[in-house]
């Protein structure tokens with residue numbers, strides 16, 4: 001019998017309950033500081049044994065937690081991780097963004113390594129079978145060498161949502177962001193999760209490690225869902241997550257050798273593919289991996305995604321300077337944000 005502890009029973013914590021509720025040989029312990037939130041566990045009518053706590057320390061003291069899931073907001077991720085370490089928890093799933101400063105995030109990765117703890121961050125697109133298949137197609141140059149990426153989405157919240165899509169592009173292209181020039185929207189824009197959080201939107205230009213350029217916007221003046229376009233030398237991939245699909249358009253074989261100046265050469269619809277993306281399924285897959293003593297992705301990728309968002313902030317605050325990543329500025333690496 002394994003015990004899965006979940007801290008934070010907001011919408012994301014509840015998704016985890018949903019994800020583990022059909023698993024056998026599992027006990028569940030939940031902790032939330034809000035009594036109305038922790039009561040949500042009753043709505044599940046679980047068959048498994050459940051323990052409920054209003055304080056995570058009581059949970060860690062009373063339970064032998066095998067996997068701890070940190071499903072609270074960004075500012076509590078690091079302190080809760082440290083408590084998990086103190087109580088000897090050996091497997092931790094942390095929600096994104098991994099932390100609210102680069103030094104916190106790096107410390108989590110270093111400490112987990114040093115103590116032999118498995119640490120996973122839920123950037124679930126990395127283990128979505130459809131995104132894995134798309135990454136393989138890109139490796140096979142289905143649209144030729146990738147030269148640019150365009151991403152557009154509304155709703156702001158670069159730390160909360162931007163980290164997901166920055167990480168997705170790194171994953172799909174096997175590249176890191178190495179330079180960022182960023183512009184932020186109004187920092188005092190109200191955050192949907194409460195006034196204690198600040199996580200403005202913005203836009204940026206990124207340069208990736210193999211020379212690909214990326215135009216990225218996640219602004220507070222748009223109310224539109226994500227659209228990701230990957231441009232290759234002779235084709236493009238258009239990813240529309242809300243429609244659960246992506247299309248691959250490319251020049252026909254005989255046209256692929258034509259010069260790029262023949263930009264009017266038509267693209268043929270090569271493939272229209274399904275994109276299954278269910279957070280509960282991806283979260284279940286993540287828990288299953290940890291039960292097998294595996295992590296599906298290196299947590300360093302989550303540090304890198306956070307660093308890009310913080311790079312946008314740094315660029316914005318320094319006159320939109322092009323910032324080199326990883327950041328070397330000590331003060332800025334220690335700077336804490338209040339992303340959710």
Ligand SMILES: NC(=O)c1ccc[n+]([C@@H]2O[C@H](COP(=O)([O-])OP(=O)(O)OC[C@H]3O[C@@H](n4cnc5c(N)ncnc54)[C@H](O)[C@@H]3O)[C@@H](O)[C@H]2O)c1
Nearest residue numbers: 008009010011012032033034037071072073074095096340
């Ligand atoms: N991976 C994904 O696809 C995905 C999707 C949605 C949200 N998230 C992430 O999940 C996290 C939670 O999101 P949410 O929408 O549930 O947020 P939320 O604000 O609605 O809920 C967070 C819950 O955590 C509780 N909490 C906060 N600090 C606590 C503490 N120290 N101890 C115990 N409980 C505490 C709060 O009382 C609240 O009930 C965020 O980091 C968010 O970015 C990830």
